[in-house]
Amino acid sequence: MRIAILGGTGNIGRGFALRWGQKHDIIIGSRNAEKAEAFAGEYKEILEDRGYEAHITGTDNKTATENAEIVVIAIRYNRLQSLIDLITPVIDEQIFISVVVPMEKNLCYISPNAKPRTVPISSDQFNTDYFCFTMPEAGSAAQEIEKMLPAGTELVSAFHTVPAKKLANLELELNYDIGVCGSSEYSKKLVFELVEDISDMRPLDTGPLEASAMLESLTPLIINISARNNMKDVSIKFI
Template identity: 25%
Template sequence: MSTISIIGAGSMAAAIAGRIAKAGHIVEVASRAPDKAQALADRLGAGATTAKYGTTPAGDIVILAVPYTGAATAVADYGDALDGKVVIDITNPVAPDLSGLVTPHGSSGAQEIAKSLPAGAHVVKAFNTIFGHVLAKGGRLDAFIAADDAQAKARISTFLESLGLRPLDVGGLRMAQTLEALGLMMIGLAQNGAGTWDFAMKVDIG
């Protein structure tokens, strides 16, 4: 049993937290809105706790579950409190009109976040290609991950497996650019060709 810290208390944070709690881990929730953090912890039960926003998270794995527009602020608010942590970035930095990604050319949301973190923190891109309500339904889903630090990647792979997910390594953190483009493509597919948000990306291996 491990403590997993989540920054954020929105719908995606709730979906991930629910999966974590069902897997037997302890969830720690922190939010700029303490009442929302407490409400989520109460819904989760299973020993879920809250933490004061901006203080050092109890978990060695910290999930940054805020919109990309708020990610830089959250990282700045935590500062050195994230040193030594493995930070999972779940954001999809899409433009409000869904016309593209808002990150600088040749970069990704995950890479931009990594630039602002303490040197001892490691970013792993994950969860951005799974819709929250699909994740909450359960079942074994494919979870694509990208990171530069091999040890951090291995830890998150083990963590994802504990949630009943199948981690699929797509390479270094630069590959987060591709995963974020995939996230945008999935939104487009839901709104157009698929006609539904009830689907997930799966890799069929031989």
């Protein structure tokens, strides 16, 4: 499959490229095409040194989307609107995967009926050094993306609990469970296959796209647990 990774020069993008580049054609997307090309060359060299015939290229986000069958959105939540506006003219039956998490440091949980806003917390009353899921008005980042994309575009939400550093470390087998949310069984099946392409990962159906908030909120939880308990790159396994 031809997989575009928008934000492919970031930490999580690196891991996806190195893991999927062993079996699929990867297009690294970035706001800067030259930067994407440089990172693509680096990823390709790493895989070729390990004996893989890697097909990894780099370009701007719009071109990457245009030439892909599957598009992974791996950017910051606050950059979503500008990215979707950019790529909308070239969207044509691609399947999208969102790994986006709306979270901030030192913010309180935002209810579905409230617009996101900073809530100051007195540091002399609470230890505020933590990350918190900030629920968008639509309910989740995935649902926000769904509203931005052209009607009928298939979108799946997944990979929110994958530690980026371990994903990029090809020496590791990743015995993790990956929740997958989506309203199309066909798209979910494709994402299940991509999960299974990565070492020992196991995909689990966690419901329709509307259930994505539960997955997205796990990311700040995992980060907080890691930071407060001297654990590195924590993930999830259901036993």
